[in-house]
Amino acid sequence: MSIPEPDPRPIDYKSAGVDLDAYERTMRQIPPLLRRTYTPRVIEWPGGFAGLFRLDDKIRLLTRTYRDPVLVASTDGVGTKLKLAFASDRHETVGIDLVAMSVNDCLCAGAEPLLFLDYVAMSRDDPDLTRRIVQGISDGCLEAECALLGGETAILPDFYKSGEYDLAGFCLGVVDRHMILDGSEVRAGDRVIGLASSGLHSNGYSLARKLALEVAGLEPGSFVPELGRTVAEEFLVPTRIYVKALKTVYRHYRVKRIIHAIAHITGGGLIDNPPRVLPEGLSICLRRGSWDVPPVFGWLRSLGNLPDEEADRVFNMGIGLVLVVSDYYADSIARYLRTEAGIPSWVIGRVEEGPRGVRWEG
Template sequence: MSISYKDAGVDVHAGNLFVKKIAPFVRSTFTEKVLTDIGGFGALYDGSFKEMEEPVLVSGTDGVGTKLKIAQMMNKHDTIGIDAVAMCVNDIIVNGAKPLFFLDYISCGKLDIDKMTDIVKGIAEGCRQAKCSLVGGETAEHPGIMKEDDYDIAGFAVGVVDKKKIIDGRNISHGDIIIGLPSSGIHSNGFSLVRKLLLEKKGYALTQKFSDLSENLGETLLKPTVIYVDQIFHLLSNGIDIKGLVHITGGGFYENIPRILPDTTSVKIDKNSYPLLPIFKIIQREGNIEEREMYTTFNMGIGMMIFVARDLASKAISLLKEINCPAYTIGEVINRDSEKVIVI
């Protein structure tokens, strides 16, 4: 008796149908620099940057952690791809790099065409928000390794910046102002703690409503990560000299801010300078979690921090308001203290 690849759990025909179904969404992200269509062995991208003296490529790769579990439990898969793009492009814009292209990797127990199409729709939407092209990807069935309805997603982004315009924090100095850009919620970090506390220990359903949330718990948790490309490049294109950028991801304030600070500096953050999103208050209250643990695990309502000279802070905030982006003066750079990050 013969056996086929499909019998082993991998459906090549379904894979081909899937590629045809997602093609329009993928092509919607293409720019004139994309030289190949979907389905090739490798993606070709025009690497000429005539407007730059010394173009430098900046790359980043990431996933969305266990936020996937929330999407799977809610059977809502059309936004998790936005998170995958956001986690990668927000990392590379920290160096001033303009996102160019993105590739995704999705592994699943069994290819569900509709579910996987929703995921790619989200990835394409994230790429459009980030002004980059979805040039390729891989969707792999892993029978015997993953459950049939399970999947995981990761991504890889490449951007470019002129060498003389790289943002790396080296010029940050005493007196500089820190501008905070709000997050949409938890973004894509800290979900293992969230699930352990709210779903396992407390036993809340994702349909649970809290008086201080405008949506139910699941909808609140699943809000896509904000992509900060438009905000950062609006400032740069209007002459704001950004000294440093911090993407607040895993590690929160205490672990991420020191990554760009010169040895001679620390920062002082005023936690009352911006509105704290209700979901963080709920998590802290329900788990009786210490404040430092909260600021080490979550973004606490700030997804991106911008370091500018004091005399540019007001102009930067005004420019952000032009594009309907709330922004807050949340802190300042101080001379080196015993701690690199002081939250007051």
Template sequence: MTKSLTYAEAGVDIDKANRLVDKIKDIAKGTPRQGVMGEIGGFGGLFSLNVDGYEKPVLVSSTDGVGTKLKIAFMTNIHDTIGIDLVAMCVNDIAVQGAKPLFFLDYVSMGVLDESVVPDIVKGIGEGCKLANCALIGGETAEMPGLYNPGEYDLAGFSVGLVDNSRIIDGAEIRMGDVLIGIASSGLHSNGFSLVRKICFDIMKLTVDTPVPELEQTIGEVLLTPTRIYSETIQMLIRDLPIRGLAHITGGGITENIVRIIPQACDVAIRRGSWERPPVFHFLQSGGNVSETEMLRTFNNGIGMIAVVPEDRAGDVLDRLHALGERAWAIGEIIARKGVSPQVKWVD
């Protein structure tokens, strides 16, 4: 070889990466900044921890991705909402323990950095951080030639929150007779998309641009509806109402997630038809001939978060949720354990 080979010729363009970092800095500055020290671009993100008002502060952390919902973003070439999903999947998981999210970091990786796509992705992440009232303080944008198909990428997110030890919500105070309050989802959120794609694109032979009259959108628009972020709603609830347990309804649906927080002596009874199930779930169930059991253990079916509350305060919790603009319903109760392991009993 007579010519000097460059990193860019091998597929990694450092100058392009630096330009993208400059764009990301501007997005990060638009997220809540209290506690943030410095700006994106250093080796680590700095955050000054204010623990005034906390007797025994505890940090709560979570990491997650978006799963194969990313495939819908690739198919539609719409990338400015998937970042909301990324933030939601992380901050909702720490919110159920009573933690207030403080900051968020992201990881974006693709074969060839696309200067039109990456800012859209991070724009969504910034919007998610605003909704969660936390700061975007850092992340990584990686160019990995040969690892991804053209036009594809992967995302991961990392959130850290703060809660006082005495106010951690872990389900330990849940008692028989407590009421389950279901808080509405915005649709599919970010779970079950391998089954969704099989139903929509393999079985029903739809394209992302196919209009679905009963859903009043194209199927691509329906599937890309961002995951709800419940952080602020939960903080408003736990401030002065007795919340004994919270469950984020993600992969595994209501069936698998609610049992993660109930005590050993308890089971859960949930009333079918006690909440409004968005039309997308009926559409998918019919299109794929999916059993009700499979629907309930795969999708959220319209309930994105469940709060367990004392029976005599259920009305107050519902009133507060409705005042906050949430759709919510009393969907079940905590009952005595009958079997060896916790389970959900579906009742009419």
């Protein structure tokens, strides 16, 4: 077996799939998207290798000063929702999803998100694509009122298909230790408030894509009369961020601990997520028909003949965040969320004695 002659041409990084000049062009676009999210606690470090954030007790957050601050961390991605972004060349909003999935999780501890970091990995450097993605992350951080402190763009030739990428996000928040929502305040008789989702959010997309694209034989650009828009338009509605809504509640209701627990309705839907905030011996009873279910869920259910239990466990069914609150304040909080925070909200259930879990009535 003969050994081939070596190629006389020089082999450089670009020939291996990484264009450092393109990478430099990409990096020049990022700083303005970060700076627009900076809060007074951010300390700029030009050319630095990490982000700097002051824990200065003279800067009051959530209209209060922290006495025993506890840092709260969360990380998540966007999942197979990205497949719809690839197929439809719509990349401006998946960054909002990335932020939402982590900051909403931090809210469940009673925390205020402080800063966010992102990780973007793709097969080759594409300055325009990266800018569109990070623009969405920046928009999400503005909505969450947290600083996009930095991140990483990784170029991994041969690891991803051309035009595809993956995202990961990391959020750091803070809460006073005595205000941590660990479920210990939840009591039988508490009421459950559901805050409306904006649609599918970022969960259940493996099933949603299968039903729409395989079972129904549709394309991302196919118009769906039941939805009044295309598959891609419906499926790429960004995940709702609940930070401002929760801040308005905390600022308006200064009574200690009127919110006893918060559950983010992600993977596992309304079956698996609410029980996570309950102590042993308590359950949640949810009332069907007590909130408006967006048309997309009925449409998907009809495509796959999904039973209630499957739909409730895979999808959020129109509820993106659940608050467990004192019975006395429940109606008032739900009304305040609707009128002042602009988020449709309903009292959708109650806490009862019983095995930890969710049961349904109606």
